[in-house]
Amino acid sequence: MDVRKLLFIIGLCSFIFIPSFCRFISWKNKKVTLLSTLETRNCFVSYVNVGNNRYLVKQKKENRKQIAVVRDALAAYIAKNLKIAHLVDIIAYNISFPGKIHHNWPATIHTIAPGETVRKQRGSKYNALRLKQLWAHASTFEQKGLTRQIINHMTWHKQLPIIIALDLLIGNSDRHCGNLCYDPETDSFCAIDMDDTFNKDLCEIAYKKLFIMLNDPKIVFTSEEITAFVQLRKTLMYLLSHYESRHMIKKMYYFAKKTGFVSGSSLYTPSIEKKLTTYAETITQSWISARKLVKVLETIIKINNKKILGVEDYAWSI
């Protein structure tokens, strides 16, 4: 067949089929069965089968927390190419779906993370992981954000600096052991529950703390920590180049609209409008701070690579 004809057919096929691949889950014309529902302090969590695949449906218990679906979906969208997080889609407020306890509220539908939360894996060394970047509950600057302990724990697995980079950019201060799954069979992590996000600038805190550490002669980073910093920086640079703040904000309003938070809808209160504006401002601010963070990481990596290699000329790959 003529090559041009073949390319035309391929182009036509992708035009027809790509839209259906854009959503990671389509429940149209598929049988959806509710398997079970459990309650956590803040949510209803239901397991459902859609066709032959299993998913999880999550709904907040409190009406005033419904905006969390937008944060959860946006965070998962930003994480989607990093291979360290579940996928999340929105079920709008006016769509009936098995597992939606409040039928007129929105919910999220998630792919199931392989393995189990590290909190439940008592025999695993990862049960002792402490990656949560404290914010509101930190009483001192020392305890806030990216601590020396988190830097050290990032070295425990090659995926952890990637998860920390994501948490920094999205402002996630809830990465405790119950929000991180680990699958021993594949030796891989999967980040879940990213709805305490986009409301604080963790990059600014990390930048300030690393700047202080850089200038403190008592602080010596190990070669494993420098390797983790290289991955952290590389991931931040990837995220900054693929998700400019304007892109993230546009996507946030897209998810808000998909949920039902649009002007004219009863869901779209002045408080919701204000929250979305605040998230947009924080996204812009965090993006700027993340660039400063990349710079300070670069300096730390340079200085330490010189120390490790003992030469002036060095190279590291990103």
Ligand SMILES: Nc1ncnc2c1ncn2[C@@H]1O[C@H](COP(=O)(O)OP(=O)(O)O)[C@@H](O)[C@H]1O
């Ligand atoms: N994508 C997922 N894959 C597997 N389990 C999940 C997933 N999302 C949530 N869970 C399970 O549901 C629990 C509660 O969900 P989570 O999103 O952490 O909500 P919250 O902490 O606000 O109650 C988690 O601790 C985990 O056990």
Ligand SMILES: [Mg+2]
């Ligand atoms: Mg949780």
